[in-house]
Amino acid sequence: MEFRLQAVWVCRLKAEPNGKTFLTKGGHKSYAAPVRGNLAKAFELTNTQVFRRMALPKSYTDFLGRKLFLFLLTVQGLGAFALITLGVILRKSGVARNVIRPRIQQEIARAGVALLPMFLFVALALGFLVIGQTVSVLARVGATDYLGSTMVIVVVRELGPLLTAVLVLARVGTAHVIELGTARAMGEVEALEALGIDPVHYLIVPRVIGVTVGVFALTVYLILGALGSGYLWAFLQDVPLTPGDYFKQLAEALGWLDFALLALKTVAFGFFIAIVTCYHGLAQPLRLEDVSRVTVRAVTQGVIVCVLIDALFIVLYLLT
Amino acid sequence: MSEKQNIAAIEMRGVSVATMRDLSFIVLENVNWSVAAGEFWVIAGQQHSGKSDFLKMTAGLMTPVTGSYKLFGMETRSFGEAELAERLRVGFVFEGGQLFNHLTIRENVALPLQYHRDLPPAAAAQETQTLLELMELTPLADITPPNISDNWLQRAALARALVLQPEVLLLDNPLGRLGGRHLQWWLRFLNRLWRGHEWHGGTPMTLVATTDDLRPWQGAQRKFALLHDKKFFPLGSWNDVESAGDPVVKELLAVPLETTI
Numbered sequence: 243m244e245f246r247l248q249a250v251w252v253c254r255l256k257a258e259p260n261g262k263t264f265l266t267k268g269g270h271k272s273y274a275a276p277v278r279g280n281l282a283k284a285f286e287l288t289n290t291q292v293f294r295r296m297a298l299p300k301s302y303t304d305f306l307g308r309k310l311f312l313f314l315l316t317v318q319g320l321g322a323f324a325l326i327t328l329g330v331i332l333r334k335s336g337v338a339r340n341v342i343r344p345r346i347q348q349e350i351a352r353a354g355v356a357l358l359p360m361f362l363f364v365a366l367a368l369g370f371l372v373i374g375q376t377v378s379v380l381a382r383v384g385a386t387d388y389l390g391s392t393m394v395i396v397v398v399r400e401l402g403p404l405l406t407a408v409l410v411l412a413r414v415g416t417a418h419v420i421e422l423g424t425a426r427a428m429g430e431v432e433a434l435e436a437l438g439i440d441p442v443h444y445l446i447v448p449r450v451i452g453v454t455v456g457v458f459a460l461t462v463y464l465i466l467g468a469l470g471s472g473y474l475w476a477f478l479q480d481v482p483l484t485p486g487d488y489f490k491q492l493a494e495a496l497g498w499l500d501f502a503l504l505a506l507k508t509v510a511f512g513f514f515i516a517i518v519t520c521y522h523g524l525a526q527p528l529r530l531e532d533v534s535r536v537t538v539r540a541v542t543q544g545v546i547v548c549v550l551i552d553a554l555f556i557v558l559y560l561l562t
Numbered sequence: 563m564s565e566k567q568n569i570a571a572i573e574m575r576g577v578s579v580a581t582m583r584d585l586s587f588i589v590l591e592n593v594n595w596s597v598a599a600g601e602f603w604v605i606a607g608q609q610h611s612g613k614s615d616f617l618k619m620t621a622g623l624m625t626p627v628t629g630s631y632k633l634f635g636m637e638t639r640s641f642g643e644a645e646l647a648e649r650l651r652v653g654f655v656f657e658g659g660q661l662f663n664h665l666t667i668r669e670n671v672a673l674p675l676q677y678h679r680d681l682p683p684a685a686a687a688q689e690t691q692t693l694l695e696l697m698e699l700t701p702l703a704d705i706t707p708p709n710i711s712d713n714w715l716q717r718a719a720l721a722r723a724l725v726l727q728p729e730v731l732l733l734d735n736p737l738g739r740l741g742g743r744h745l746q747w748w749l750r751f752l753n754r755l756w757r758g759h760e761w762h763g764g765t766p767m768t769l770v771a772t773t774d775d776l777r778p779w780q781g782a783q784r785k786f787a788l789l790h791d792k793k794f795f796p797l798g799s800w801n802d803v804e805s806a807g808d809p810v811v812k813e814l815l816a817v818p819l820e821t822t823i
Binding site for chain 1: 582583618621623646649650654656658660661662663664673674676677678680681682722723726
């Protein structure tokens with residue numbers, strides 16, 4: 243509807259005083275026919291000829307169809323890429339260990355160890371904002387006993403893994419797309435192939451393992467830090483709660499399923515973040531000027547993939 | 563050994579070549595070409611005549627669109643992991659080097675050796691160092707590629723291609739970006755490789771180089787071919803090149819040397 247109104251407005255602007263438009267007759271035949279048949283009558287008061295340019299219904303369906311196709315192609319590409327990478331990880335685990343193992347260590351250091359200081363800060367902040375918000379509400383109804391279970395629900399099940407995934411995507415995933423995209427554009431990938439080195443094995447496998455391990459470990463640290471800092475902030479707000487009680491609440495709220503699903507979820511986050519970023523960096527031929535566009539797309543898709551995985555796990559929680 | 567020599571190193575029959583970027587865009591059609599072990603071919607062509615794509619296909623980086631291409635008697639269309647050993651008998655020197663920018667020159671040269679023989683860095687050091695000394699690259703060995711000039715990048719690329727001791731060496735426009743002194747060094751070095759370099763145990767190497775300027779390649783023993791208008795024309799020896807009436811060949815002979823400016 244909004245678009246129609248806009249179209250009317252554009253039409254008024256473009257129509258000349260005598261009712262004729264700048265458009266030549268027959269110049270837009272392909273767009274004109276369906277428009278004239280379906281929609282034009284609704285705008286009889288204005289100069290309908292201009293609507294030949296707008297081509298409302300056709301362009302909507304085209305747009306949606308194109309987006310849908312692109313989406314399906316991307317899903318197909320990502321799936322194939324994920325399978326190829328898994329296959330290479332399994333098949334070539336013994337190939338060139340002396341080259342690949344240091345690369346994996348580098349990537350784990352980059353996606354895990356190097357991010358620890360930032361995660362310490364985020365853990366402090368996360369504990370503060372969750373406790374700060376819940377204490378004020380729970381104290382009002384005298385339900386501070388639920389502090390522990392609130393922390394488990396919010397931090398352990400949702401915010402911890404998702405926040406870690408998004409932060410790693412932002413700090414490491416973007417770097418992957420740019421590095422791989424540049425390497426691809428500069429012909430380094432071609433050079434690897436000419437030397438008989440499998441680019442997936444040399445470039446992707448260490449990154450995927452690095453990010454997967456990194457996301458898993460950082461989530462654990464973030465959750466531990468946030469739970470700890472949560473108590474600190476509760477203590478500072480004079481909530482009458484001993485550390486023993488707090489940790490008892492936490493322990494009671496946690497089940498074995500939390501540990502299992504947390505492990506699965508973080509591994510899935512890490513794996514797919516790495517797959518999405520590496521896919522966009524490596525899987526298609528790039529020119530140097532494409533790299534920035536591809537980076538933006540990879541980050542967007544990375545976030546979407548993370549949210550989708552998260553939604554899948556919520557369903558799992560609800561089912562069990 | 564003798565049986566091996568009877569098989570042509572490169573044998574193309576009716577081959578069409580597409581570009582690396584778009585496999586539906588044909589740059590060369592119906593190439594019939596045969597290279598015996600120990601030959602030195604120079605393939606001339608103007609810019610955008612498909613030299614690079616042709617050479618990349620020859621190296622096995624892409625398959626021919628149509629026709630049959632046999633490398634050491636093996637059909638390249640079916641090349642996979644199992645045929646890696648055959649693939650590695652061909653070395654490739656890219657135009658401009660295409661070195662790995664995040665590694666130093668030394669690491670660049672050592673990488674293929676380490677990867678294929680699964681060596682820790684220390685074990686590959688000796689062979690790498692020998693090659694770096696041959697290329698006079700030792701002072702630059704611990705610098706990353708973006709920080710050194712094109713002249714030296716090209717030599718580093720040569721070292722990287724040679725480290726696995728290939729039997730056939732493909733060079734994509736190796737002289738295109740070189741200064742005068744480097745140009746002489748390259749011509750001398752390639753000749754020594756072709757005749758059998760002592761570093762290589764004196765075994766002669768088969769060489770194929772592309773160029774957009776024929777003049778530096780003057781030499782009776784080399785074989786010449788021309789890429790023009792989507793076609794592959796074998797020209798023969800240098801004498802045939804000089805006597806050829808083809809305007810394109812004349813142009814390639816008369817292109818002023820950019821590098822002498």
